[in-house]
Amino acid sequence: MNTSRQQPRVELPELDAGLTLVDIDSDLGVTPVQSLLFDCVFAGTGGAYWVDAAGTVQTTRLRELAPDRRYLDRIHVARGFTAYQQTSLLDRLAGEHVTNPSVVVATGIDRLYRDSDVSTPHAQELLVRSIAALARVGRVHDVPVIVTRSRDDEFTEPVVNAAKTQLHCRDTQFGPRFTDAAGDVDALVYHLADGWVQTTLAYWQEVLAHRAQMHDAPVVSEETAPQIS
Amino acid sequence: MVLTVDFRSSGDVVHWALTDDGVARTVHEGYTPTLFVGDTVRNLYGRRGGSTPTPPDRDGLSDSLLELRTVLSGQDAVADIQCESHRQTFRTDPRPILRIDAASIDAVRRIAQRIQQFNHPAEYTCYNVDITRQFRYCLETDTSANPDQSVRSLRSLTLSIPAHKSGHASLTHLTIDGDAAGPTPEAAVNAVDRSVRERDPDVIVVSTADLIPLLFEAADTHDVPHFELGRASGYTKLAGESTYTSYGQVGHSPARYTVPGRVVIDESNTFFYHEAGLAGCLDLVDRAGLPLEELGWASIGRVLTALQIRAARDRDVLVPWQAWRPELFKPAATLDAADRGGTTFAPAVGVHEDVHELDFASLYPNIIRTRNISPETVRCGCCDSDDVPDLGYSICETDGYLPTVLGPLIDARSSIKDQIEETTDNAERERLESDSSAIKWILVSCFGYQGFSNAKFGRIECHEAINAFAREILLDAKTALEDAGWRVLHGIVDSIWVTPASDRDQRSLATVAAEVSDEVGITLEHESEFDWVAFCPMRNSESGALTRYFGKRRHEDRPSAGEVGDAIKTRGIEARQRSTPPWVTTVQEDALCVFDETRSPDAVCDVLHRHLTALRRGDVATDDLVVANRVSKRADAYTQETLIVAALRRAQHHGTSLAPGQTIRYVVVSADGHGIDRVRLPFEETQSYDVDWYEDAAIRAIESIVSCVGWENEDIRQYLADTTETTLESYLGGE
Numbered sequence: 001m002n003t004s005r006q007q008p009r010v011e012l013p014e015l016d017a018g019l020t021l022v023d024i025d026s027d028l029g030v031t032p033v034q035s036l037l038f039d040c041v042f043a044g045t046g047g048a049y050w051v052d053a054a055g056t057v058q059t060t061r062l063r064e065l066a067p068d069r070r071y072l073d074r075i076h077v078a079r080g081f082t083a084y085q086q087t088s089l090l091d092r093l094a095g096e097h098v099t100n101p102s103v104v105v106a107t108g109i110d111r112l113y114r115d116s117d118v119s120t121p122h123a124q125e126l127l128v129r130s131i132a133a134l135a136r137v138g139r140v141h142d143v144p145v146i147v148t149r150s151r152d153d154e155f156t157e158p159v160v161n162a163a164k165t166q167l168h169c170r171d172t173q174f175g176p177r178f179t180d181a182a183g184d185v186d187a188l189v190y191h192l193a194d195g196w197v198q199t200t201l202a203y204w205q206e207v208l209a210h211r212a213q214m215h216d217a218p219v220v221s222e223e224t225a226p227q228i229s
Numbered sequence: 230m231v232l233t234v235d236f237r238s239s240g241d242v243v244h245w246a247l248t249d250d251g252v253a254r255t256v257h258e259g260y261t262p263t264l265f266v267g268d269t270v271r272n273l274y275g276r277r278g279g280s281t282p283t284p285p286d287r288d289g290l291s292d293s294l295l296e297l298r299t300v301l302s303g304q305d306a307v308a309d310i311q312c313e314s315h316r317q318t319f320r321t322d323p324r325p326i327l328r329i330d331a332a333s334i335d336a337v338r339r340i341a342q343r344i345q346q347f348n349h350p351a352e353y354t355c356y357n358v359d360i361t362r363q364f365r366y367c368l369e370t371d372t373s374a375n376p377d378q379s380v381r382s383l384r385s386l387t388l389s390i391p392a393h394k395s396g397h398a399s400l401t402h403l404t405i406d407g408d409a410a411g412p413t414p415e416a417a418v419n420a421v422d423r424s425v426r427e428r429d430p431d432v433i434v435v436s437t438a439d440l441i442p443l444l445f446e447a448a449d450t451h452d453v454p455h456f457e458l459g460r461a462s463g464y465t466k467l468a469g470e471s472t473y474t475s476y477g478q479v480g481h482s483p484a485r486y487t488v489p490g491r492v493v494i495d496e497s498n499t500f501f502y503h504e505a506g507l508a509g510c511l512d513l514v515d516r517a518g519l520p521l522e523e524l525g526w527a528s529i530g531r532v533l534t535a536l537q538i539r540a541a542r543d544r545d546v547l548v549p550w551q552a553w554r555p556e557l558f559k560p561a562a563t564l565d566a567a568d569r570g571g572t573t574f575a576p577a578v579g580v581h582e583d584v585h586e587l588d589f590a591s592l593y594p595n596i597i598r599t600r601n602i603s604p605e606t607v608r609c610g611c612c613d614s615d616d617v618p619d620l621g622y623s624i625c626e627t628d629g630y631l632p633t634v635l636g637p638l639i640d641a642r643s644s645i646k647d648q649i650e651e652t653t654d655n656a657e658r659e660r661l662e663s664d665s666s667a668i669k670w671i672l673v674s675c676f677g678y679q680g681f682s683n684a685k686f687g688r689i690e691c692h693e694a695i696n697a698f699a700r701e702i703l704l705d706a707k708t709a710l711e712d713a714g715w716r717v718l719h720g721i722v723d724s725i726w727v728t729p730a731s732d733r734d735q736r737s738l739a740t741v742a743a744e745v746s747d748e749v750g751i752t753l754e755h756e757s758e759f760d761w762v763a764f765c766p767m768r769n770s771e772s773g774a775l776t777r778y779f780g781k782r783r784h785e786d787r788p789s790a791g792e793v794g795d796a797i798k799t800r801g802i803e804a805r806q807r808s809t810p811p812w813v814t815t816v817q818e819d820a821l822c823v824f825d826e827t828r829s830p831d832a833v834c835d836v837l838h839r840h841l842t843a844l845r846r847g848d849v850a851t852d853d854l855v856v857a858n859r860v861s862k863r864a865d866a867y868t869q870e871t872l873i874v875a876a877l878r879r880a881q882h883h884g885t886s887l888a889p890g891q892t893i894r895y896v897v898v899s900a901d902g903h904g905i906d907r908v909r910l911p912f913e914e915t916q917s918y919d920v921d922w923y924e925d926a927a928i929r930a931i932e933s934i935v936s937c938v939g940w941e942n943e944d945i946r947q948y949l950a951d952t953t954e955t956t957l958e959s960y961l962g963g964e
Contacts, residue, residue, distance in 0.1 A: 049558065059565035072562035078555060081682030081689075084270075085555035087351055091275030097558060125350040 010210045011187040012039045013167060013178045015103070015144035019135055021163035022148055022178075025171045030056040030107060031204050032169045032176055034065055035189075036146055037075065037105050038208050042215035044102025044143075047074040049093060053086045054108025054150060055079075065204055067212040083112040087126050090133040094140065104137050104145045106130075109159060111150040124155070131162045175203070230377035232431055233522055234363045235461075235489045240333040242366060245460070245490045247380040251429065252460065252490060261308040261330035262337050262365055264358050265547050266297060266344055267317045268324070270351035274553045280610025281320045293352055294327050300347060301329065306336035316546045317354065318554070319605035319630065319686075323545060334362050341550060356547035363520040364535060368542065374520040376431070378511065385507060386428055388421065388444075389436035389496075391912075395885065397447055403440075415451040418444060422456050431491060432507065432521070433458060438495040441486040442466075460490025470888070482890070485526060494525040501527065501667055509663030516638065516668070529674040530681065536638075536671075537686045540630045548685055556689045557608055566619045567693035572700040574707070576719035576726075576764035576773035580828065580937055584718065584728050584762040584780060585738055587710075588754050589702065591642070592723035593676035594635045595751040596698045597691075603629025604679075604688040617694045618701040624694070631691070635675060642668045699723070706745050706753060713741040719764060721775055726762060757798065758783040761828075763937035765802070777801035777933065781825050793818045797825060803930040807892075812853040812923070816840045817930040830935040834948045837931045841949070844927070845920055854918050855911050857894045860887050872897060872908055879905040897922045 012035060024032050037048050050057065057077050066072055080086025086109075093104060109130060113123040131147075138145040147163065149156045160166060167185060169178050178187045190207050232252060235243040242257040268291065271277060272284035290298065290312055301307050309330040314323040331337045341358045360368070367374045376383060387406050390399045400414040405424050410417040421444060425433075435441065441464050448456030458464060467485040483498045494502050501510050502525055514521050519535040527535075538548050559567075589595070596602065600616075601624055607617070609625035616624040645665045652658050678684050680692035699722065706725060707717050714735035715727040729735050742753040762780030764773050778800055785796040793799070803809045804817045819840070820833045827833075843849060856872070864877035876895035880887055882905055887893050895908040896915055900922040909915035932942050 050561075057561075057564065059561055059568055062561050063565055069562065072565060073560045075561040076558040077561050077564055078558045079689075080555060082552040084551045084553040085682070088270055088274035088278060088553050089555045091271050091351070092278055092555070092558075093276075095276030095278070097279055122345060122350060129350055 010190045010207050010214075012036060012189060012207070012211060013180075013185045013187045015040065015146070016164060017142045017144055018138045018164040019131075019145050019147060019159075019162055020165040020167060021159055022146055022167045022169060023152060024148065024169040027171045028169060028176055028200070030054075030148075031061065031065070031200060032178075033105065033107060033146060033148055034062060035204055035208055037103055038065065038067075038071065039211050039215075040103035040144060041071060041074055042212045046100035046102040047076055048103045048105060049098055049101050050075060050077045050105040050107070051080060051086065051089045051093065052077065052107045053080040053112045054148070056107050061201075064201055065208055067205075067209045071212075080112055083115055083118050083123065083126060086112050087130055090130045093137045094133060098137070098141075101137075101141050101143050103143055104134065104141075105147075106134055106145070107148045108150050109134075109147050110156045114150075114155070124158075127155070128158050131158055135162055230373050230375060230380075231363075231367065231520065232376045232383075233487075233490065233492050233520065234366050235465075235487075236334045236362055243461075243489065244366075244372070247376055247378075247383075247431070249381060252431070254460070254490065257370070260334075260366070260370075261332065262334055262362075263369060264329050264331065264337055264341060265313075265315060265326055265356040266294065266329065267315075267326040267354045267356060267547070269293070269349075270354060270553050273317060273321070273354060274555060275351070278554075280557060280608055282318060284321065284324065287325070289325055290327065293348060297344065297347060297353065298327060301340070301343075304340075304343075306332050306340050306343075308332045315356075316544070317356065317549075319541075319544070319546055319603075320609075334365075351553075354553060355550040358548075358550035360538070360548060361519075361523045361531075363523050364518070364538075367518065367520060368538070374518045375515045376511070376521065383431045383507065383511070384428060385432035385434055386424060386430035387434040387436075388440055390440060392436070392497075395439070397443070397450070400443065400447055414447045415453070418447045418451060418453050418456060421458075422448070422453060425458060429460075432494060433488070433491050434494045434496060434502070437497045438483055438486045438493065441488065441493070457488075458491070459488030462489070464488045482526075483888075487522060492522040492525065494522070499525050500529065500670075501525070501532070504670060505663040505667035508660050509667040512664040513667045513671075516641070517671075529670050530678050530684065533671055533675055533678055534685050536634050537630075540634045541686065544630060552683050554688075563620055567697065569696070569700070571696060571722040572703045572720065573722070573775050574717060574720040576775065576778070578764050578766045578771065578773045578937065580761055580763045581718055581728050582761050584726055584759040585755065586757045586759070587706075587725050587727070587738070587742055588756040589706075589723040589749075590752045590754050591639055591672050592699060592702070592751060593695055594639050594672045596695050596702070597675065598632040598636055598639060599750045600624065600694070600698055601629050601632055602691050602694050602698075603631035604686050604691055605629060607688065607690045607694050617697050620693060620697050622690065622694055631675075631686075635672065638668050638672055642672065702749050702751070705749065709741055709745050709748075715741075718762070719773070719778075724756070759798075761825075763824075763934075765933060765937050774801065779821060779934070787822060787825070793821055797821050802933045803926075808856060808858050809930075810854045810856050810923070810926070812840075812844075812849050813926050813930050815853070816927045817934065820931055820934050824934055828938075830938055830940045830944075831948065833931060833935055834945055835952070837927060837945070838949055838952050840927060841924055844923055847917075849918070849923075851896050851909075851915055851918055852911070854896050854923060855894050856897065857892050860889050860891050860893050862889050872900065875905055875907040876910065879908055879910055883910065 022033060041048050057079055062072060078089050080089050090106065110127060113127045134145050134147060147159060149159055165180055167178050167180050169176055174188055176189045178185055230246050232245045232247055242260040244255045244257055246253050268284050273282045277283050298310055302310055307329055311328045312325050313328040314325050316323050329340060331340055337358060341355045344353050344355055389404045390402050394402050397414045400417040401412060403410040403417045405420060410420040441458060445464060465487050467487055470484045471482050487493045501513060510521060510524055514524055517532045517535045518539050519527060519532055541548060606625040606629035608622045612623045612625050614623045615621045642665055645661050649658055649661045676695055679687045680689050681687050703720055707720060710717055710727050714730055714733040716730040717725060717727050719726040738755055742755055745753045759780040760783050762778060765777040766772060767774040779802060780798055782796055782798060787796040788794040799805055804814045816837060820836045823832050823836050858873050864874055864881060867874045873893060876893045877887055894911050897919045898909050898915060898917055899907050900919050928945055931945055
């Protein structure tokens with residue numbers, strides 16, 4: 001392990017093709033998922049496709065996190081505001097509009113299906129259909145598909161069953177840490193050895209700037225090069 | 230021409246129309262409302278969806294539609310099934326789909342729900358399912374929704390009980406067109422029965438729809454023979470009460486009732502009747518084609534939807550049931566540019582002399598009209614042009630349907646405004662203002678409605694495009710005004726405030742406004758001239774609040790001492806807020822008048838001091854201290870023991886439960902006290918009140934005014950303390 005002050009270890013879990021369910025400690029918000037998304041964009045040649053049903057596509061945060069604004073052109077977003085729109089969007093991912101993705105993200109996959117205007121059996125069917133659509137996109141394009149849910153309960157059991165990997169991102173005293181139940185993944189994103197916790201935004205900005213340079217140096221401009229000390 | 234339409238359980242429909250001396254009743258036997266079922270979600274909105282959906286070609290019905298046809302044929306709810314061609318979206322051609330005629334009005338939704346449960350969950354798209362029944366009847370039978378007042382004017386009757394009363398006993402407080410009906414429930418019911426028979430009203434306005442079952446029950450209890458409210462026997466409950474959330478605000482919609490042959494308007498559940506009166510409602514019935522009773526309880530969105538449904542039908546486009554159509558994928562960079570909302574310039578906090586306000590007339594509707602913005606034209610997919618500023622969206626060259634919906638309303642409003650200017654007849658002016666107000670609300674809301682997820686034909690990209698144009702227009706206007714020697718003090722969405730820039734010559738505002746209007750294609754009007762305008766800071770901040778200001782209109786005199794009238798324009802301060810007790814409003818308006826005369830915070834605080842002295846002496850009537858808050862949830866759902874909770878519990882204690890969306894009124898008698906004893910309800914006629922609580926409220930209202938000259942809450946309190954001392958000294962004769 002390289003512990004030099006110039007080259008700190010910055011780790012994000014490497015995602016396999018197919019469905020990965022990520023449960024995140026609520027204190028951390030959606031930023032860990034946005035970071036995984038950026039990381040796949042740095043490493044790949046295509047873009048990211050993000051279908052949001054949780055109201056979490058806030059471009060302010062994406063803009064602040066992006067080591068270079070040009071990355072925002074490679075992230076394609078669409079928001080479902082009703083359970084029906086979300087179902088359409090997840091199916092649309094399998095159509096010709098989506099070309100050469102590096103990663104697909106679906107945040108809050110269960111949220112709109114819990115709305116009161118959808119009956120429970122119908123909601124369950126729509127959820128299962130949406131999970132199947134996502135799994136298909138992962139297969140067809142051979143890319144990671146990141147899924148988050150708004151609640152861990154019986155309703156979202158089908159997501160757990162369909163996921164190849166289930167990650168948990170926890171807020172630890174040394175910084176955010178991704179683990180999986182099988183013990184295959186254990187990534188402490190960036191070790192805050194001195195216990196000094198920076199603002200969440202500054203922390204992830206540094207992490208991403210570092211990852212971008214690691215994968216994709218030519219795109220990262222001089223001014224935004226990592227300043228981790 | 231129809232007054233109202235009744236749906237009988239037999240399936241027959243009764244259609245009522247005005248005649249010279251009464252009404253004509255026509256029975257329409259075997260009316261079968263129609264719904265449609267079309268392609269799978271996948272082929273229209275899913276993987277074959279997009280700007281222009283590309284469903285696979287077919288001549289007849291698809292296999293799954295054939296399968297559905299077989300399943301539905303012969304079911305009781307279904308009267309007939311045919312194959313017909315219609316357009317399922319604005320961007321697809323007519324295709325063969327299933328037309329289902331339902332056996333009755335109630336069967337429509339039952340059939341749609343069965344279809345939803347059959348096959349895969351997104352196998353079918355349904356159309357023309359959730360259209361309100363009278364509106365549907367008018368559409369499908371090509372009947373005008375207008376009652377045609379050229380035959381005769383409508384007759385109406387108003388029945389009211391006080392808001393806090395309920396149950397049979399409340400009938401002793403019943404009024405008929407303002408007159409007491411009778412001292413006992415029995416006498417009241419008899420009086421209503423007599424009035425209805427004598428007057429034969431076309432419209433019954435009730436203070437609450439609950440009166441309808443209540444009157445029938447009471448008639449039963451007291452054996453009033455043949456009691457009726459309608460032109461045939463009985464009444465119908467159309468919908469139960471419910472609570473809903475819209476734009477983050479909780480609303481309450483009470484149960485709805487109707488009676489045969491007459492229109493029922495529930496004053497506790499109507500927007501347009503309050504805004505525009507019966508005349509304005511009828512004007513809107515004519516424009517939107519939504520029958521009067523349904524317009525009575527309709528939201529603005531529902532009227533806008535009715536207008537859109539008519540325009541869609543003109544183009545053979547069906548009305549989708551569920552909101553399957555999603556937004557298109559867009560780069561995060563574009564969303565970042567699109568998500569910025571309307572433009573505002575931070576206001577220059579403080580008092581400014583010689584200020585002019587300029588407004589773009591109906592900016593958003595006019596952007597839609599002049600820029601051809603419509604759900605099927607924005608990012609159309611067929612035109613490769615960069616039309617929307619900053620976003621790069623294309624707008625189709627083909628005329629959109631939304632401009633054709635709004636165009637006539639924009640023209641009507643501006644012609645009504647001209648007529649208001651010209652008329653010398655007060656009754657005529659009042660009627661014109663009602664019409665104008667009803668249309669105004671539709672125009673104001675059409676922009677926001679485009680961004681509403683469940684809007685039938687809404688589209689978030691239209692919302693984004695309108696915003697982008699509005700930003701560009703406001704910024705261009707700012708530049709033009711600055712180039713002409715004016716200093717821009719504030720700007721928000723469609724309004725700009727300017728004052729002459731020091732050390733510069735100004736070109737006339739009329740000339741600059743005309744140039745901007747020409748350039749933009751939308752009129753920039755010189756809205757108001759002010760002797761002075763004060764922009765307030767946000768509380769606990771030095772930055773300007775966007776919508777808190779007040780100013781003295783030039784050439785407008787105040788009606789008399791202490792009255793603000795139209796002479797002082799206020800926005801966002803306490804006097805404008807519904808919840809503010811009348812006494813606090815009076816304190817603030819008195820202070821505004823003194824501020825206008827003196828511009829002195831000391832003089833304003835003297836006004837406050839005078840009112841506080843009266844308050845402490847107990848001289849303020851408790852009627853003037855009533856706080857009116859909107860209830861946002863049920864009493865037990867609040868987590869903090871606020872005054873609203875105390876008032877809600879007190880109302881419950883008196884047997885009245887208020888639902889979210891309703892308004893609770895109370896007087897604060899002991900803010901620091903316990904439970905329901907902290908407040909009194911208005912009908913309890915309390916004589917006492919919490920002096921300190923109202924003093925704080927008055928000080929905050931004064932702070933809103935003097936904050937624009939840099940005074941804070943502590944400065945006011947210090948001044949009051951000094952004044953009290955001075956007064957005391959003068960009382961004691963001084964040293």
